Amino acid sequence: MKVFGYQLPNMSSLILWGLLWEIVGQIELPFCLPPLSAIFTTLLEIGGTPAFLKALRETAEAFAIGTTAAIVIGVPVGILMGKSRLIDELLLPWVNIFLSAPLTALVPVLMVLFGFGLTAIVITTALFAIWIIVLNSRAGVMHINRSLVEMAHSFGASPFDAFTKIYFWAALPEILGGVRIGFIRAVKGVIIGQLLISIVGFGSLFELYASNFLMKHFWAVLIVLFALSFVIAEFLAYLERRVEYYAARR
């Protein structure tokens, strides 16, 4: 955006909102909103503590396993759905149901099935991420240029070759878009899992700080979480832009 002929750097509006936050915090209108500067001070205090690092590690671990599972399962399933009418007819209703279902309500069921440990948290994370990855991979394959498929077929590609050398790459821009949205949803999933299933990781910090009205601490953890998901989303958006040049030319 340009203001008075000056090119503003990206996300300059954050400065404006940060200032507003600081002012509202300083006049202590709502008690649950401490000034931004105080939150950052708290962040620096708790950032290096073993409890915080342990929570970060637990959350990162569950997030990494959950999203990896969502990609490893979701992308091939989506590609198969895009390729095969039969598989699509079988699975699409379920994908649509789970995409829009309130997954939080399912978490108790997962606790019954998988216990109170890491497994249930990982599955919750994967469940939040996987459906949009499936749908986007499917859409990517459905938009594939038919003559690319014919080309591979005419030069003798096996179904596996076609899958790995044509379908995956042709759908890659959409797949990356799905992965990006899936990751953002997985952040939600991992925190909900850690709040509801077993109080570990960032979930335990939120629980601890909120129940003791430690609002500065609460916001500090929330900001770390915002920052992490923002970095992940931006990195994936960067990857998307890298492959975008051919998305329009398939």
Next chain:
Amino acid sequence: MNAITTDNAVAVRNVYKNYGDVEALQDLSLDFPKGQLTSLLGPSGCGKTTLLKIIAGLIPANSGEVLVNNQPVSGPGPDRAFVFQDFALMPWASVLRNVAFGLELRGVAKSEREAIAEKYIGDVGLEGFENSYPHELSGGMRQRVGLARALSVDAQVLLMDEPFSAVDEQTRRKFQEDLLSLVHNENKTFLFVTHSIEEAVYVSDQIAILLPRPSRVSEIIRPQGFRNKDVDSIRRDPEYLDLVDRIWVSLRTYVE
């Protein structure tokens, strides 16, 4: 060169093809002599691309058979290579990998297939563009990549589906001249789908005129006099001009 006695690289025998209730091809039989270029020419909707794809093994015929070197075929095979109207290049792969892709699918080792690909990239005049990507090339250059890919698998039969229709007029003329020398120099059989009468007469040893609804071969024309003339004088040859005119007269009633 006595073309009539040469044997056939491809023969189509009594092929029927329906799309639902629509009869696309009806009892179509046609011979494609070895080492020559045969054009399939006709108005749009006459099934010429359908016929080419049946020969390629990309779509099945309802009945009838396709013989390649006297062997019936039912699917794609290494004896045929396809050149696509829209080039069908992988946009994520370099020119080198695109050209070598047919060999890659056949399991040829990387160094070997890249050496072959480099040779054909040079042959089609794209030397220096090995590491470019398709979106960096013009339409004409992209089709040269498609052509190099088809040549590099060294198939006996080249199937070309309106290969020059998506390139501009001047590039197209150059392509046609290059195609003539390609037919002359490579000992391959070319099947060439086009809707341009001038193009068909200019490049073909044999022109099969297809008429629509349902498709059948209405006429086979073999230009005689100007085939061995140099590329510049063909377009002024009286036989060339007469043929173009004659084909137009027989096709004009089918053009809406």
